[in-house]
Amino acid sequence: MSRKRVLSQSYAFRLSEKPEQALAKSWLDQYLNDLADGETRSERLTAFVMWAVQQAAPNEVHRFTLNSEIEALRDDLRAELKDWVLKIIQRTGGVSVAGDVDEQALANGIDDALIDNILEGFQVR
Amino acid sequence: MATIIAGDVGNANIKMKSEHGKTDFPHALFKLTGSQVADLETGGEGSPNIYRVNGVLYAIGEQAVRNGAGAAKYGEERYVPEYYGVLAAIGLFRVLPESAKDIYYLGTHTPKDNVYKQDLIDAVKGSWVVENMGARRAFRVATVVTIDEPSAHYRHATLYDGGESYRGPERLRRGTCAIIDIGGLTTGFASADSGRMDYTAGNTRVRGILDAIWELEKLLWQRYSKELKGQKVLSPIRLRDALMDGEYDAGGLGVLTCAKEAEEAGNIVVSDVLAYFNDYGGASSFDSVLLAGGGGALLKARLMKHLNHRAVYASDENPDKMFMGAALGGYKILQALQSKGRL
Numbered sequence: 001m002s003r004k005r006v007l008s009q010s011y012a013f014r015l016s017e018k019p020e021q022a023l024a025k026s027w028l029d030q031y032l033n034d035l036a037d038g039e040t041r042s043e044r045l046t047a048f049v050m051w052a053v054q055q056a057a058p059n060e061v062h063r064f065t066l067n068s069e070i071e072a073l074r075d076d077l078r079a080e081l082k083d084w085v086l087k088i089i090q091r092t093g094g095v096s097v098a099g100d101v102d103e104q105a106l107a108n109g110i111d112d113a114l115i116d117n118i119l120e121g122f123q124v125r
Numbered sequence: 126m127a128t129i130i131a132g133d134v135g136n137a138n139i140k141m142k143s144e145h146g147k148t149d150f151p152h153a154l155f156k157l158t159g160s161q162v163a164d165l166e167t168g169g170e171g172s173p174n175i176y177r178v179n180g181v182l183y184a185i186g187e188q189a190v191r192n193g194a195g196a197a198k199y200g201e202e203r204y205v206p207e208y209y210g211v212l213a214a215i216g217l218f219r220v221l222p223e224s225a226k227d228i229y230y231l232g233t234h235t236p237k238d239n240v241y242k243q244d245l246i247d248a249v250k251g252s253w254v255v256e257n258m259g260a261r262r263a264f265r266v267a268t269v270v271t272i273d274e275p276s277a278h279y280r281h282a283t284l285y286d287g288g289e290s291y292r293g294p295e296r297l298r299r300g301t302c303a304i305i306d307i308g309g310l311t312t313g314f315a316s317a318d319s320g321r322m323d324y325t326a327g328n329t330r331v332r333g334i335l336d337a338i339w340e341l342e343k344l345l346w347q348r349y350s351k352e353l354k355g356q357k358v359l360s361p362i363r364l365r366d367a368l369m370d371g372e373y374d375a376g377g378l379g380v381l382t383c384a385k386e387a388e389e390a391g392n393i394v395v396s397d398v399l400a401y402f403n404d405y406g407g408a409s410s411f412d413s414v415l416l417a418g419g420g421g422a423l424l425k426a427r428l429m430k431h432l433n434h435r436a437v438y439a440s441d442e443n444p445d446k447m448f449m450g451a452a453l454g455g456y457k458i459l460q461a462l463q464s465k466g467r468l
Contacts, residue, residue, distance in 0.1 A: 109289055110288070110461055110464075113320070113321065114461065115465050118458050118461065119467070121273070121276055121322055121324055122270040125239055
């Protein structure tokens with residue numbers, strides 16, 4: 001199945017619905033493991049990367065060459081995938097990407113400095 | 126435990142969020158006259174857009190606009206109980222399925238209205254009885270706090286639902302971030318440094334997305350005076366779409382091409398934002414830029430082109446939800462405080 005076909009048919013709906021889900025800590029693992037009939041893991045990875053790039057710079061997708069990067073991805077590189085996507089985002093600028101979950105921050109939770117700063121805002125006149 | 130509510134009574138729409146859901150409705154309020162009240166009382170259950178608040182009947186939204194000019198108040202003149210308070214009470218009715226006695230309300234305002242915080246607080250604090258379509262609910266707003274809208278948008282973009290953990294790109298929280306909140310009639314600017322809002326740096330430009338929409342309407346009437354002859358009004362919603370698409374869907378009259386007019390109208394706001402952003406420090410002063418508000422969604426593509434910054438983010442993954450960002454962020458702020466026992 002060509003990459004173009006993967007994107008235009010199999011994933012169009014799922015990609016459009018994912019931003020909210022993407023914020024869940026386990027979302028990426030679930031997404032990459034939840035393969036449709038006949039779908040390979042590489043195709044799923046490709047779809048994710050394309051989605052991420054589209055989110056990162058929707059106006060610049062046509063200028064972005066993905067082939068070499070996608071070929072470099074193997075299933076066992078999944079742990080590095082998010083960093084890789086973030087590099088794309090940094091390279092292209094662009095809008096927020098729902099998939100860039102900050103797992104460390106999620107694990108740590110909010111801190112007292114944030115609370116103090118919020119309360120300071122209530123007092124400003 | 127207090128019932129927490131966040132409300133953004135903006136110049137274009139009222140937005141409110143509770144644990145039960147969210148609501149938004151067009152900003153306009155009209156106190157019904159004696160004859161209108163009499164007509165209503167003989168007409169049965171009433172309309173979804175007619176509310177009785179503390180015994181007085183009001184129309185909201187387009188029904189209010191149809192009832193007379195001047196239905197909508199703008200800027201700080203809104204912060205009175207008979208206007209902001211009534212609209213907030215109606216919002217409470219729409220987001221709370223039952224009466225509530227101990228409401229902790231966070232109201233957002235544009236940065237320039239910091240000096241009117243107490244007026245906003247006084248306008249909404251107190252007891253409200255709201256009736257609509259046969260239902261009646263009583264609310265007691267016990268505590269009111271306020272925060273500027275760009276700060277609330279920033280928290281929406283950087284806090285996960287529940288307010289207990291961070292989300293979004295690290296760049297927004299680690300470096301200096303400029304927040305540009307394009308609302309209906311104003312554009313708010315603010316900045317955050319390493320996740321901390323700098324409340325002294327906020328500012329407001331009296332220029333918003335409605336200026337662009339009204340300008341586009343004027344330009345459409347000029348260009349298509351023959352085609353639109355006999356039409357009374359152009360749809361605000363279709364004008365918003367036209368501002369983005371360059372095509373006005375005139376229904377039975379067909380699609381009116383207006384790319385040039387949309388560009389010209391949008392530039393009224395874009396040029397103002399760019400000029401102020403440069404005065405504010407420009408691209409070299411900030412590690413990231415956060416676009417927020419309904420206007421931020423409509424003008425995102427154009428601003429990204431002209432801001433000359435490589436890390437421009439939208440305040441929500443869904444452009445259609447960006448206009449709700451201040452209410453959603455305000456709600457996350459209250460959730461964060463509640464989770465830490467600091468409410």
